[in-house]
Amino acid sequence: MKQSKTIFLTTVILVMIAGLAVGRLSARMPIAGVPVVPAVRLPPWMQQLNLTPDQAQQMDVIWQPLMQQLHSSTFQEKRRTLEQQREQAILAILNAEQRTAYGKITDQYRTAREALDAQRQKLIDDANAKSRTLLNPSQQATWDEQTKRMHDRHNNTSTTNLSVSAHMAATSP
Numbered sequence: 001m002k003q004s005k006t007i008f009l010t011t012v013i014l015v016m017i018a019g020l021a022v023g024r025l026s027a028r029m030p031i032a033g034v035p036v037v038p039a040v041r042l043p044p045w046m047q048q049l050n051l052t053p054d055q056a057q058q059m060d061v062i063w064q065p066l067m068q069q070l071h072s073s074t075f076q077e078k079r080r081t082l083e084q085q086r087e088q089a090i091l092a093i094l095n096a097e098q099r100t101a102y103g104k105i106t107d108q109y110r111t112a113r114e115a116l117d118a119q120r121q122k123l124i125d126d127a128n129a130k131s132r133t134l135l136n137p138s139q140q141a142t143w144d145e146q147t148k149r150m151h152d153r154h155n156n157t158s159t160t161n162l163s164v165s166a167h168m169a170a171t172s173p
Contacts, residue, residue, distance in 0.1 A: 045146045049139045058134050066127045075120060082112055 046056060069075075086109040093101050128147060132140055 048146065049135065049142050051135075051139070055134050055139075059131055062127050062130050066123060069123070070120065075116065078116055079113070082109055082116070085109075 042051070042056060046059060049055075051059065086105060089105045090102060093105075095101075132143060135143055
C-alpha cells in the first residue's frame with residue numbers, strides 16, 4: 001500500500017511538472033491568427049498605425065531605401081555644393097554693381113535649391129502614396145494625421161527667405 005501511494009504521488013508530481021513545462025513552452029509560441037509583434041521596436045508613427053507584421057515589413061521596404069538616400073551624401077553634398085558655389089561667387093564680387101550681381105546669384109541659387117527640394121519632395125510623396133496602399137482605412141486616417149503633423153512642424157520651423165534683390169530693394173535708400 002505504501003509503495004502504491006509513493007508511485008501515485010510520484011506520478012502526480014511528474015504530471016504537474018510536465019504540465020508546467022508544456023505551459024511555459026507554449027506561452028512562448030505564437031498563437032494561430034494572432035500577429036507576432038516584431039522583436040525590433042517600431043518608430044512611434046508605425047506603432048500608432050497598428051500595422052500587421054506584413055505591413056510593417058512592407059513599410060520598411062519602402063522607407064529604408066528612401067531614408068538612406070535622403071540622408072546619404074547625395075542630397076547633402078548637392079546642397080553643400082550649391083552653397084559653396086554661391087559663397088564663392090559672392091566673395092568674388094568686388095565692383096560697384098555688387099548689389100545687383102549678388103541678387104542674381106542668390107536668385108540662381110534659390111532656383112537650383114528649389115529644384116533639388118522639389119525632387120526630394122517627389123520621392124517622399126511617392127513613398128507616401130505607396131505606403132497608403134498598404135493600409136486599411138483606419139490606418140490611412142492615422143497616417144494622414146501624422147503626415148499633416150510632420151508637414152506642419154516642418155513648415156513652422158522653416159524660415160521664409162526673401163530674395164536678396166527684393167530685400168535690397170526694400171531696404172535701399
